[in-house]
Amino acid sequence: MPSSSGYLRQVPNVPMPVGAGRNKAFYLNDTTISYSYTILTGKNAMTAGPVTINSGITVTVPVGSYWTVV
Secondary structure, eight states: OOEEETTEEEOTTSOOOBOSTTOOOBOOOOSEEOSOEEOOTTOOEEEOSOOEEOTTOOEEOOTTOOEEEO
16 A cells, blocks of 8 residues: 655655655666666666666566666
8 A cells, every 4th residue: 555755655666756855856776787677568667877787687678668768
């Protein structure tokens, strides 16, 4: 069941923005991908870059889905 954090609603396994006080304006992600990952079919993904994918690691993007690095 989602829980509330101030005016933001926390959904399990979905990152919430962080910041000081009520300034929740930053989404954090790692700069290195160390584990293979497959984006779910019918879903898109976004990563703040630059990002490095370790040797031997794959990121699979299914047909019709997109991974955007901004």
